[in-house]
Amino acid sequence: MKRMSSIADRLSWPGGGGGNARRWHAVARVVSLALFILALAPVFAWAQEPERDSIPTDVRVGILYQPVFRPGIVMPAIAVEAEFQELADSVRAIVLRDLDYSDRLQVMRVGEDVPLGGPVNYGLWDQLGAVWLLLGGIEGTPEAPVLRLSLHDVVYSLLQDVRAFELPPLGHADLRHAIHLAADEVVDWATTSTGIAATKIAYVAEGPGGSEIYVVDSDGFRAQRLSNDGSIALSPAWSPSGDRLAYMSYQNGDPAIYELSLNPGGSTLLVDLPGLDLTPAYSPDGSRLAFGATVDGRTEIFTYNLIDGCCPERMTYARYANSLSPTFSPDGSRIAFNSDRLGQLHIFVQPLPDGSAELLTPYIYDRSVHNAGPDWSPTADRITFHGWVAGVPQVFTVAPSGRGLRQLTQTGRNEDPSWAPDGRHIVFASTRNGYTGLWILDVESGRIRRLVRGLGTRLPDWSGRIDSASHLTNEAAAGSNNIN
């Protein structure tokens, strides 16, 4: 019954690699009745496929998601000696979750009983509906295990790629990150796109003296507090290298920009101009920091030279108005930022160092417009922000030219979006199911999942790809455990 009938066969996928017939298989958890319907109407099946917290239930006019084809991938259990069993199970669980969260592959729970000895039986996997087959093996010693992953193209009956990944031993703080890196590699092999598993999200949540900075893995595991200021900490922003965070803190009374190092941890003062210093953002090359600071009682945007540790330079000139929340374009030549200079709160784009600011979001006469929190996609083509719809913030994206404005959310308050390095996922703060929490949205399919939940969780910032697990070494992990 698990097998899809041949009605779904002989479907050719545009751009799917050679127009070869590919087979669709429903996931194991779909009930048999649904299977029957799927068999009759396979196209319908793709559209309704996301089962968890999916947006499609609240799709209305103005929020459009495309039904997205995700090629099926299957990863049988890793057959290992007893001493590696626990490690093998964690590896498989983590990799499968990462593949699923990439939203580019359909993880299929089939073939649990398929014998794995001998050469790969492509015909069998093809019949089960898989497009990709991921086989794992673990070698080496329990102290220095090596994970071997091989990805097979079932449709073409060939080995796509294979690689050995050195892993830290079971129980080591870096193990999850090492597995995330391997999972991203698989996503790259199968789709030639950037994976997002080996990334982290920094955010603000309640702390003893107000709020503190936290980080969590992209799969929602290992949430930990990083700052220990006992005051108000806000607006974390990742350095491009992923080993540091700039943020705003009231730890010495006067709000200033500080930097948190993930290894070995600890907070150091970065910039403190007179008055308020807020909303830091690193330039993509890491050489400059853009931030807001007080000028004559209002807020203007400055840049600061991080290499020489000097020279705040003012970037915006809007008398009687605030300019803040800068975000760099991926080439570092422009910033998008937030300003109330037109009497409404809008997003502007401005070339650096001395271009003129241009309005990005539509000016609506006589309306309470409140667009804020811009974040420029690392893949350059979109800027996300939140804007009010009937007084409630919702997440939007727009091209840097101002074209193609698109609303992505509409349930609850949805604020402060931040792009993943793949330019396809967005993390944002939301009250969609009654709690405050952070949620991740795939802007193409509309699939959505909760990342963390908790009092006052907000202002998320998604890191770039974090290449080395050693950024969070044992000392750092131990240090933050002490804080907790």
Next chain:
Amino acid sequence: MTRTWKKSTGWLGAVALAMVIAACGGGTPEVEPAPEPEPEVVDTSAEDAERAAREAEARRLREEEEARRRAEAERRRVMSILAERVHFDFDKSDIRADAEEVLQRKVTVLREYPGVALRIEGHCDERGSNEYNLALGQRRAEAVRRYLASYGVQTSRFSTISYGEERPLVNAQNEDAWGQNRRAQFDVTNPGRLGAGN
């Protein structure tokens, strides 16, 4: 006779001194005690003087206490005027008419006590974006500072800080709570002579 007179002058002197102190204190409407000359009692005069001194001391303490109480009342009056919050309209940093009344009272007090320095905190309701509210709170604090300065109070007597929406006064989601949370509040950073004893 001269001796007795001298003694009684001494006694009278003590009474007079006490009265002067009492008068200086400007306090209780105490009827001056009629001087009852007791010419022949030489032995008790030392005792009397002592008693008088004690009474004078007690009176002085009373007066002091009274003065302290009055100063305290004054201090409390001044502090409550200084602590009065002002409120703002949504997404605005303009000084409203009701806020102007409050600030005028502050101007009077600040002129009266030139040593007093204030920290002005700008706050917002929770509806706007977290980050924008920090900037808005700063503008509110600054608007208040400007207003006070425009009445001749030195700007250097004020410092400003914004807490955005991070320190709400009322934790609720309704118009009333929001209205109360959109505020500037005041912290006396230097009490001037209000703090220096009496």
